[in-house]
Amino acid sequence: MQQGIQLILDNISKIVSLTKEEQDLFVSKLQYVEYKKKEFFLHEGQFSNELNFIIEGCVLVFYTDQSGFSHLIQFAIEDWWVGDIASSTHNIPTQLNIQAVEKTKVLRIKKEDLETVFEAIPKLERFFRILLQKRVANLQQRIISSLSKTATERFLEFREQYGYLENRITQIQIASFLGVTPEFLSMIRRKLNSSNK
Template identity: 40%
Template sequence: MYDLINKNVCKNGDFTQHEIDYFNSILQNKTVAKKTLLLQDGEVCNFEAYILKGCIRKFYIDEHGHEVILQFAVEDWWVSDIASFHEKKPSKLFIETLEDCELLLLTPETKEKLLVEIPKFERIFRLLVQRNLSSMQNRLIGTIAKTAQEKYLEFIKLYPTISQRVAQHHIASYLGMTAEFLSKTRTKLAKQ
């Protein structure tokens, strides 16, 4: 069960077997059914979840009542509301499973305990935050500067398996367009 997360952690740090065993011992294993809300608007996020199996989406609801998807997360990815988790403030986000999921969770308390006990893990989580920030920055630039076709092609290139696992209206939301417009965009691309 811990092989995937241990490979993920060890590719960015040098850990002894004792340190890895300790890390594994504080992770909470959780199996969650499809369409489960792990976090809702107004709740404080009390987890950082590593995905062993499944697909998750993170979204918010805009002023018109439309879901706006910020992130998809699949196997070997982490998902959380980092601001709510660290600042202990109510979230403005929803995190929902799109498939049955198997997760490994850290709570604020277990993460703090880990960082005190094995400070080398600070680097691992700093790298995760840096990658997340870089990804969000690239996404923001793409949202502003790219055409619908370019956005869709980049999505398929970056996340080839996700497009097979989630509904087209979810992809449209992630790309900032309606499902109808995404359909037209896909038809245009198919004709080229």
């Protein structure tokens, strides 16, 4: 856990600098949680009232449609924040699932504790404001890609941005992130390989 604390404080200090006292207050609200491979953080229909910082492991955030198909909204690994902003902002049950794909260790803070801490430490609210700006930029880029690029182009973009994940999650999951079937992604990969020789 010590190691996790250092990681989360370093993560924050990239954007804002907290005093020792502020760090201690924030850390006092954190809870350490471990998930086994395939275990769920959150199931569709539940209320999300927590924000998680991943110390170790990898999680997927996905939506399951009426036909039972999953669509990958986001993934997160070490040093990333993950939570269901829609559910906790609007106080509605989540439509998402969050699942560990590996043994995953997180530091978690409850929504109400976070709000208390924001009162005491405005700099921390700034940190999350900036984090949200980055997330908006990222989501907007994904929408631009989905509107203007072919599946092959989106896959190449995925590789550039998230190449280190290519061997950590399955092709089925990558396909569901890109919005294509795994079969079609298999063909895309084959074509890319043959044209690179």
